[in-house]
Amino acid sequence: MTPDWIAPDWIAVDWGTSNLRAWAMGAQGVLASGGSDEGMGKLAQAEFEPALLRVIASWLGAEATPVIACGMVGARQGWMEAPYRRVPCAPVASGELMAVPTDDPRLQMMIAPGLSQAKPADVMRGEETQIAGALALLPGFDGVFCLPGTHSKWVHVSAGEVVSFQTFMTGEMFALLSQQSVLRHGMGGEGSDEDAFTQGLTDAMQRPEKISARLFTLRAEGLLNGLSPASARSRLSGLLIGLELAAAKPYWLGQRIALIGAEALSARYASALTAQGAASESLDATACTLAGLAAARGILQKAKP
Known part of the structure; x- marks a missing residue:
């Protein structure tokens, strides 16, 4: 049973076209979880922050809580566009999370950018975070990740970097x-x-x-x-x-x-x-998403002065 109020160290968010999922994260892992069907495809830009607060407001204290999000929330039609990073590159990178201004001072909102490939032209949003999580779960992995779904991805990874994908x-x-x-x-x-x-x-x-x-x-x-x-x-x-x-x-x-x-x-x-x-x-997939968002948060902390 989830307590009435918790004090997470940070909040992980996976925000796709159809759904929003969020997890309150502490030193021991997931403290609580929530979600809604208010995906990117249903929201105007001004509606993203209220939609997020409807899910996570009870987890917030007086101080600003870091919120690290991945997925279509960072698309051109999302809350704020997080420009793609071009492969070959690490799936998540130090200092390249997109800061999002918020009206609520309890939110320190950041979005992980997706990846792009010039030739053949290709893009991904959200999968890069799962790949980062998979690499954290499988240290030293060198090979191919397949992410089956609506738009399946085949991703060649070597030396911790995404080399190419289709x-x-x-x-x-x-x-x-x-x-x-x-x-x-x-x-x-x-x-x-x-x-x-x-x-x-x-x-x-x-x-x-x-x-x-x-x-x-x-x-x-x-x-x-x-x-x-x-x-x-x-x-x-x-x-x-x-x-x-x-x-x-x-x-x-x-x-x-x-x-x-x-x-x-x-x-x-x-x-x-x-x-x-x-x-x-x-x-x-959820374990990879959480591990990837945790990796992004860790990298973000290391990048701070």
């Missing part, structure tokens, strides 16, 4: 195809079919150029052969993840691979990689 719109494509395309008619309900997932994965890995045709086959099999919604959804997932793995092969082939993400989705990627003879390890 984004794949796999999760968004799955949502669009399963909910808004003609395929939606055969994909209602829930459930999964691992054999169907493996079939889709194999088809995409072997013949990625046929992906458009393989997608329509899902509709035709539903009409002609009674393909179940669970099997159709699972094969669609396999097709899209297989397409991603085929394109990302230069990243993961022969590399140490660590997955950072939700447990179920990471397990699906791990299964897909195993089918290609590639071993992987998994890290919890």
